[in-house]
Amino acid sequence: MTTQLDRTGVLNTIRQAQGQLNPALKRIANYVLKHPDIVKTQSIKDLAEVCEVSESTITRFVQALDVPSYQQLKIGIAEALSTHGKAAPAAHEAFVYDDISASDTNAQIIKKILFRNISALEDTAQRLDLKLLDKVAAAIDKADSLAFFAMGSSTLAAENAVMRFMRVGKRCIFYKDQGVQQISAATLGKSSVAFAISNSGRTIPVVEALRTAQKRGATTVAITSYPDSPLAQSAHLTLLTNTTDAAVGSAPYHEAMLSKMAQLLVTDVVYSRYAVKHVDKSIAAIKDTNTVTEGSRYR
Numbered sequence: 001m002t003t004q005l006d007r008t009g010v011l012n013t014i015r016q017a018q019g020q021l022n023p024a025l026k027r028i029a030n031y032v033l034k035h036p037d038i039v040k041t042q043s044i045k046d047l048a049e050v051c052e053v054s055e056s057t058i059t060r061f062v063q064a065l066d067v068p069s070y071q072q073l074k075i076g077i078a079e080a081l082s083t084h085g086k087a088a089p090a091a092h093e094a095f096v097y098d099d100i101s102a103s104d105t106n107a108q109i110i111k112k113i114l115f116r117n118i119s120a121l122e123d124t125a126q127r128l129d130l131k132l133l134d135k136v137a138a139a140i141d142k143a144d145s146l147a148f149f150a151m152g153s154s155t156l157a158a159e160n161a162v163m164r165f166m167r168v169g170k171r172c173i174f175y176k177d178q179g180v181q182q183i184s185a186a187t188l189g190k191s192s193v194a195f196a197i198s199n200s201g202r203t204i205p206v207v208e209a210l211r212t213a214q215k216r217g218a219t220t221v222a223i224t225s226y227p228d229s230p231l232a233q234s235a236h237l238t239l240l241t242n243t244t245d246a247a248v249g250s251a252p253y254h255e256a257m258l259s260k261m262a263q264l265l266v267t268d269v270v271y272s273r274y275a276v277k278h279v280d281k282s283i284a285a286i287k288d289t290n291t292v293t294e295g296s297r298y299r
Contacts, residue, residue, distance in 0.1 A: 010076030011036060013065055016123060016242070019226045021064065024053050028061045032077070040077040044070045117261050123242035124262040128269065132237055136193075137273045139219040139237070140170070143193040147218070148174040149181050149209040150197040157197050157223070157263035164271035168278070169285040178205040185212035192218040197267075199241065199259035201229025210234050223266050225259065239266050 014029050021029055028051045032039050039047060048055045058070065067073045100109055140146065146165055148158040155176055162172040175181050182205070188194055194213035198206045201224035211234050214220045222235035225242060232238040241262035275282040 009080045010065070010067065010073060011080040012119065012123060016127065017065060019228055019240075021061075024051075024057050025061045025064060027051050028053065028058065036077045036081055040074050040081065042074075116258055120242045120258040120262050121265055124240075124265050127240040127242065128266065129239070132239060133269065133273050136221055136237055136239065136270055137277060139193050139221070140165075140270075140274045141277065142191070143170075143219070144191040145171040145173055145188075145193075147184060147188055147192055147194045147213065148172065148197070149185065149194065149206045149213075150174075151176075151178060151203055151205060153257065153260050154197045154199065154203075154206075154263060156260050157267050158195070160264055161195065161267040161271065164267065165274075167286050167289050168271075168275050168282040170274075181205065181209050182212065185209040186216060188213045188216045188218040190217040192216075193221060194218045195221045195223065196231055196235065197223045197263055198229075198231050199225050199263070201226045201231035203231070207231050207234055223263055225262075239270070241266060 011033065014033055018026060018029050028047070031047075031051050042050075044055050044058050048058050051058075062070050062073050065073070067076065100112060104112070146161075148161060150158040158174050162174050165172050173184050175184055185194065192213070194210060196206050196210035201207070201222065207230045210220050210222065210231060214234065214236070220235045220237070222229075222231045222238045223241065224231050224238065225240065226232060227238060227240060241259060
């Protein structure tokens with residue numbers, strides 16, 4: 001039987017599990033992801049000491065990942081590093097985008113970006129709860145309006161969702177200005193669905209806007225990587241994206257586009273799930289909007 005570990009590799013498995021681990025196990029996960037080149041040769045005693053936990057806690061961490069043994073964990077880490085083509089780069093090496101460095105060739109740049117994006121999308125697809133998707137689609141079905149809250153590069157997913165849902169006849173609200181987002185949240189009611197998009201789930205204006213929307217009676221949906229984040233805990237429904245902010249030797253993840261690719265996937269899936277429930281109505285609305293958009297293109 002193919003396991004989660006077989007499909008994604010041990011490092012991706014750890015990244016996906018981070019949000020559900022208790023503080024002690026999360027501390028181990030953070031260390032392993034930050035120093036995989038060290039852990040692959042480290043004894044269980046040494047790892048326990050550096051993480052300030054007992055050896056039995058390391059064993060529980062291994063079991064939580066559904067890995068047969070600590071030795072197998074180290075083998076998996078070594079294989080993951082080998083898959084990436086080299087061990088994690090030195091801490092002083094500068095990155096211009098994700099894991100891209102000045103020494104990379106064009107072919108290596110393409111390969112790295114392609115690999116990371118495919119992995120992000122596959123991990124997100126595995127994390128999506130199919131039952132929750134149906135609940136979100138049902139909430140959209142009943143709503144008179146959809147409101148979106150996001151800032152920074154997460155606005156790409158919000159704008160994508162607005163464009164998608166407007167094409168099938170849903171009234172949408174989205175303002176890039178954070179102050180106006182707060183005001184718009186206060187205008188929502190029981191007939192609205194509010195979507196808040198943040199990879200970390202800790203962006204204060206986005207969290208506060210969602211909380212305001214919920215107080216006003218709107219159904220609230222969070223799109224984030226972390227189920228224990230303030231955003232997720234403030235929402236009625238949470239759709240999870242991939243968790244890769246501790247990738248091997250990567251640049252600061254908040255500057256990357258990988259989380260945005262995952263967010264775009266989720267908004268497209270939510271839109272598609274709703275549209276296929278109303279396929280005739282959706283197709284008719286798309287035809288109507290095509291009449292407008294066709295006038296903006298050269299023939």
